[in-house]
Amino acid sequence: MIGIPASEFRARIVRIQAEMEKAKLDAVAVYGDEYRKENLRYVCNFWPIFERAVCIIPRTGDPLLAGAPEGEKYALEMSVWKDYFNVKEFACVSVPEEIDYPLAKFTTFKELFGAALKGGKRLGLVGCFDIPAHIMDRIRKAVEGVEIVDAGHILNALRLVKSPNEIACLKEAGRQACEGYKKLLEYAVDGNPETMAAGAAEGAARMAGAEGINFTVFGSGIRTETVIGRATNKIMRNGEMLMAAMAVQYQGYVSTVEYPFVIGKASDAQKKFLNVLFEAANVQQDYLKAGTVSGEMVRAVKSVFAKHNMTEFDLYPPMHGIGLAEAESPYPDENTGYRFESGMCVNSDISIWGHPAGSNRIEEGFVITEKGAETITPFIRELVTKGL
Numbered sequence: 001m002i003g004i005p006a007s008e009f010r011a012r013i014v015r016i017q018a019e020m021e022k023a024k025l026d027a028v029a030v031y032g033d034e035y036r037k038e039n040l041r042y043v044c045n046f047w048p049i050f051e052r053a054v055c056i057i058p059r060t061g062d063p064l065l066a067g068a069p070e071g072e073k074y075a076l077e078m079s080v081w082k083d084y085f086n087v088k089e090f091a092c093v094s095v096p097e098e099i100d101y102p103l104a105k106f107t108t109f110k111e112l113f114g115a116a117l118k119g120g121k122r123l124g125l126v127g128c129f130d131i132p133a134h135i136m137d138r139i140r141k142a143v144e145g146v147e148i149v150d151a152g153h154i155l156n157a158l159r160l161v162k163s164p165n166e167i168a169c170l171k172e173a174g175r176q177a178c179e180g181y182k183k184l185l186e187y188a189v190d191g192n193p194e195t196m197a198a199g200a201a202e203g204a205a206r207m208a209g210a211e212g213i214n215f216t217v218f219g220s221g222i223r224t225e226t227v228i229g230r231a232t233n234k235i236m237r238n239g240e241m242l243m244a245a246m247a248v249q250y251q252g253y254v255s256t257v258e259y260p261f262v263i264g265k266a267s268d269a270q271k272k273f274l275n276v277l278f279e280a281a282n283v284q285q286d287y288l289k290a291g292t293v294s295g296e297m298v299r300a301v302k303s304v305f306a307k308h309n310m311t312e313f314d315l316y317p318p319m320h321g322i323g324l325a326e327a328e329s330p331y332p333d334e335n336t337g338y339r340f341e342s343g344m345c346v347n348s349d350i351s352i353w354g355h356p357a358g359s360n361r362i363e364e365g366f367v368i369t370e371k372g373a374e375t376i377t378p379f380i381r382e383l384v385t386k387g388l
Helices: 006-023 038-044 069-078 109-117 133-142 152-159 164-187 194-207 221-226 268-287 294-307 378-386
Strands: 027-032 053-058 064-067 084-086 122-126 147-150 212-220 241-250 253-258 319-321 345-348 350-355 358-362 365-368 373-375
Touching (some): 027 038, 122 133, 194 212, 194 241
Antiparallel strands (some): 212 241
């Protein structure tokens, strides 16, 4: 099965511990929940559902995982680390009451962090912007004199270039996303509600093996202007532009697909609009290569929009990284000076919003290589290359 083997998780921990040594950190806690799962998944493979969790990495030895009772067996099923502890602070996140779990055995933050720090006082935290304030406060009070340091940069750097196993997971997510988009095109016809086409796409991706659908962005007609709107019961009609993006997750890795099109027959204005998007996407291909300055790619895409007098409708950079998050580094703008590296995985985000002919975007995934861009989502690449 395509996935990340336990040996790769062990290698990640060794690399993190080497960085901890450099930063003089005695332990690192990696926070995660249902929505901010990527760093937690990177170090232990666990993805919470209703609860919160933290993977604590000591400077030497294996990590431990702390969560809540309801997800204990699920966590042990997923996690590569089998030292698991329940803490009351991580129980069901959606209610104010303290839930009683009479069969559960609980551990305190003081015990957990004390054991991991082994007398040290410098605790690195990955997820400083994600963890709730009251839990941060309890961690701070758990160990007297503890110094909490933002350690997010350690994982950010490690996650930037993907391993062959990670690339394989992204390609499988891309395959599943493409299967979903084929079904979307089949159901995005005159007379059907938006929800029917979105549901058909999500169902097809799930049937193809998707672990989850991170989101489906959807809008037809005037609703394409929502940029990131959701499908509604609006009836789709011939002649309407359709904007639909679907982010599909497999083994934690997320690939996103989006192809701009018109239901039925496109007008001349719509054709011109779409052809500009296709042109920009195809120009971008020449710059998705190891060694290329990433800002040059952004400027090349923007030059296409400028040539067609569409600069005022260009809202944000035309590419972002992908991996365990739908959008992650690299995320360059036109002034960015760093170079693409082999093994970086990226998603195009070629978009125009608020133009009189419509609003839409193209999203397709690529692996950066020495020879150029290798597609992760071949069905979308085929459509974009073909154009109208």
